[in-house]
Amino acid sequence: MAIAVVVIVGVTVLLHTAPFPFLLETFRPSRSLWRVAGKPGARPTIYLTFDDGPNPDWTPALLDALADTGTQATFFLIDEHITPETVHIVQRISNEGHRIALHTGSRQMVIMSPDAIASRLRDAAAHIASITGSEPCPLFRPHAGWRSEAMYDGLEKAGMTLVGWSWGMWDWDWWRERHGQQMAQRLAKKASAGDIIVIHDGHHKNPRADRRYAGETVRWLVPQLKSRGFAFSTLCGVPNDGAIRRDDSESEANTVGHHGKSPVRPTDTAYTST
Numbered sequence: 001m002a003i004a005v006v007v008i009v010g011v012t013v014l015l016h017t018a019p020f021p022f023l024l025e026t027f028r029p030s031r032s033l034w035r036v037a038g039k040p041g042a043r044p045t046i047y048l049t050f051d052d053g054p055n056p057d058w059t060p061a062l063l064d065a066l067a068d069t070g071t072q073a074t075f076f077l078i079d080e081h082i083t084p085e086t087v088h089i090v091q092r093i094s095n096e097g098h099r100i101a102l103h104t105g106s107r108q109m110v111i112m113s114p115d116a117i118a119s120r121l122r123d124a125a126a127h128i129a130s131i132t133g134s135e136p137c138p139l140f141r142p143h144a145g146w147r148s149e150a151m152y153d154g155l156e157k158a159g160m161t162l163v164g165w166s167w168g169m170w171d172w173d174w175w176r177e178r179h180g181q182q183m184a185q186r187l188a189k190k191a192s193a194g195d196i197i198v199i200h201d202g203h204h205k206n207p208r209a210d211r212r213y214a215g216e217t218v219r220w221l222v223p224q225l226k227s228r229g230f231a232f233s234t235l236c237g238v239p240n241d242g243a244i245r246r247d248d249s250e251s252e253a254n255t256v257g258h259h260g261k262s263p264v265r266p267t268d269t270a271y272t273s274t
Contacts, residue, residue, distance in 0.1 A: 031152050034164035036194040036238055044193030045231045048073040051103055052202030054081055054089040058211040062201045063092060065215035069222040074235045076103035076141045079124040081207045087131055094132035099234040101139035105204030107146045117154025137236035139163045166195040180216020188224045
């Protein structure tokens, strides 16, 4: 009996917190995106995403690194971190061709009602649109990947898709200090076509957290992957079935010649909160 209770509790916890697609995603996988399925013969593409910004101290340096490497990315911004001090950073993200999506710095949304979730997301999207002049991508990444059926219902009401990340393609390093070159080497070693990489340019509680490694990682990682034939693109325009729409994959991807097929792992996703 005790073992059964432990198993039930464990499954229940993983149902809402698993850092990979689990039971909530099993029967309706189109509600979330954890990896982008490429088309046969298409260029192998990597999707860089950045969480917890905008960070007034380190997001500008990250944007410099993306500009210097000719790379587009998707920024999952926390609405509370968009302040008079960071408005110009949000404008710069948009002006430089990157795409903006929604994020949260709290696990509270797991227990909110669908209507409350939808309302909060619509308000955050409207806030961003008032700054950039265009709607953000209809994508939402929950804090640490914590989710619930109510959250999925709220996302459906708001017309949005939950976004996760690919297996091992994150910047969490078991509480050790993070360094750009070391992180880039680890990510480059695991990279395969369709990977969604998540790196933090901010922190959910401290909007000015030291995230110098974010830009450093880009400067080390992008040249390595481009030399192997990878392209980079944003997640906007990637439909729920994983196929890449031509308007984003072709116009936004920064490509080099393909030197051979990249390995594709059979498993998806995982990441642990920072």
